[in-house]
Amino acid sequence: MVARTTGQPGASTAGDPYVPSHGNGGYHVESYELDLDYRVNSNRLSGKATITAVANQALSRLTFDLTGLRVTKVSVNGRRAARYTHRAGKLHVTPPAAIMDGAEFVVDVQYAGNPKPEDSPWGELGWEELTEGVIVASQPSGAATWFPCNDHPGDKAHYRITVTTDSPYQVVANGRLVSRRVKASRTTWVFDQAAPMATYLATVQIGRYDVLDLAASPVPTRAVLPAAQLRDFRTDFGRQQEMMKLFCRQFGPYPFEGYTVVVTDDDLEIPLEAQGISIFGSNHVDGRRTSERLVAHELAHQWFGNSLxxxxxxxxxxxxxxxxxxxxxxxxxxxxxxxxxxxxxxxxxxxxxxxxxxxxxxxxxxxxxxxxxxxxxxxxxxxxxxxxxxxxxxxxxxxxxxxxxxxxxxxxxxxxxxxxxxxxxxxxxxxxxxxxxxxxxxxx
The missing domain is CATH 1.10.390.10 (Neutral Protease Domain 2)
Known part of the structure; x- marks a missing residue:
């Protein structure tokens, strides 16, 4: 099922009363290709989003969610948009020609700015600076703080996320790491998430992290965390592999290619899930398994919430x-x-x-x-x-x-x-x- 409305073409809502200002009608997104360039010290993000979608009604206007960033160029099917406006968290695009019901179309959006989380009834959501790095926590409606999207859980799509940032930093995003290229003082990371994913589960994590391989089967599992957390992490997450085996028996096969645990160098009020990834704060790692129930909780979300x-x-x-x-x-x-x-x-x-x-x-x-x-x-x-x-x-x-x-x-x-x-x-x-x-x- 995908987010649909029966309102006006390009309606700027998905009709969900829980998040009435997010999501959009008239189309289903098939894929997002995000090419992001991020400067950690200045919190400067430059991005290009290529959105491939299919119209489920005739469209004379398209609407996407995007907040806090400035749009510099929009094209539809390779042609400059006839007109676009960006206000109140909505990017409204008038294509150069009307899009027919059932037609596939491609929208390119170039944008830039200093991303920040969006205030919501559930706290601050989306792209947020850490002491040194970035965390993206979007549930339920923070994805629009870092890319233009149809920000509603019912519209799942394929993602390819490219992030270029300063070389000392480790980058984690959803899916399989396709390539990693170093050029001068900067590194470009390319991730491909083949399994359909909701916008709120898309994430980028950036920090001065070490990588720890945890298991090869039944699921390739790794941790990305500050070196200072390694010893306590081995205790606190020491039974995660047993959890994985238990849940695979009880819930069925793990639904993704791998599982990554990120531990930030900052405290977090609660851990959070992303597709194929769980993010914990340094306060959840104390060497006493104090947060072990949360380790199980976030792992289970890979089945319940992320796949389903x-x-x-x-x-x-x-x-x-x-x-x-x-x-x-x-x-x-x-x-x-x-x-x-x-x-x-x-x-x-x-x-x-x-x-x-x-x-x-x-x-x-x-x-x-x-x-x-x-x-x-x-x-x-x-x-x-x-x-x-x-x-x-x-x-x-x-x-x-x-x-x-x-x-x-x-x-x-x-x-x-x-x-x-x-x-x-x-x-x-x-x-x-x-x-x-x-x-x-x-x-x-």
Whole structure:
């Protein structure tokens, strides 16, 4: 499924009430080719984006999300745009000739400036300077701070990201490193992400990092981190390989070519996921495995959120509820509290909190509320008890296989779960109680 609207051609919204000012209608992006030149000391970014897309209606105007940077040139299908305007985070482009429904077209945008994160109801999002380097954390709507895009999770595309920066710095971006070329004092890194990817999962990480190869199978895994963190990292992430093997058994094959963990030299409030990459702050590495549940959480997002991406933000529990439950599955497998014990703890805590969150439609204010994570995980545990372990994990593997690299909704999951349930009425009652009510259901 891709982001679509039924409004005016080139409508400057994807119709998602959770992020009403982001995303655009009238087309589906097939690929982004981003050629970025970045100066770390001055925080100066110059970029060229080549966007290949297909119209899903006749288009006399195109709209892209781009904020905080200045556009210098726009062309459509190799011809200079008849007109473009850039204001309020929207780049409006009038092509030299109307684009027909179903036609493929290519838009080139040249732009430059000093990128900075965008303020949002969920904090600052997007391209952000570190003490020495860069972090890009875009969920849910920060991608437009560094490239023009259709910034909505339902429009997934192929990416090729080229970054040229000062040679002392290591660059990490999504996908396979295709080439690395050094010229004088600067290095050009080229990454190719073949699997479809949502804009919020696209990232660039830049820092004075060492590279540590962790595993060759079942998934090529590496870490990119400051040299000072190496010793503690080996302890804190020492069981990540066991997590990978467990999740491959429980969730199905890992969905991407490799997995990279980045540890910044700065503290981060929370770790974050990108496609094929997880980013942690130095505060998450202490040599005592204090953040091990977060290591499991971010790894699980590669299946739930990155391969299977919500078609709209209303379905965010399909990301966070599943990743939270993966924390509990890891705890259970590693000899810690069982999933049932974790549910009891979370249930007791939530009973003392406000009952104003509906999991199936939490609203933008509560889409990252901790209660959504915990209630989503409890919903999955209730489903596991209803189905039994064999059927439950078979369901999860079928879910990730059927929708691999796709966009999903809650109804998709409910429909698939029904094919595994011996009692459809009981299953519907379970989902209604956990997903569609504010009050916590009674535990059984």
């Amino acid at each position: 991406t919500p078609s709209t933000w209303q379905h965010i529990w399909l990301n966070e509820g599943f990743a939270c439950y993966a924390e509990w599955l890891w705890s259970e497998a590693a000899g810690g509290p069982t999933a049932d014990q974790q549910v009891s703890k979370a249930y007791t805590r939530m009973r003392g909190l406000s009952a104003d969150l509906m999991l199936s439609d939490p609203g933008p204010e509560l889409m990252f509320d901790d209660r959504l994570y915990k209630r989503g995980a409890m919903t999955l545990h209730a489903l596991r008890k209803h189905l039994g372990d064999d059927a439950f994990f078979d369901l999860l593997r079928t879910w990730t296989r059927t929708h691999r690299h796709g966009s999903v909704t809650t109804d998709d999951f409910i429909s698939l779960a029904a094919t595994f349930s011996p009692d459809e009425t009981a299953l519907q009652e379970l989902f209604a109680a956990w997903l569609d009510n504010y009050e916590l259901p009674r535990r059984r």
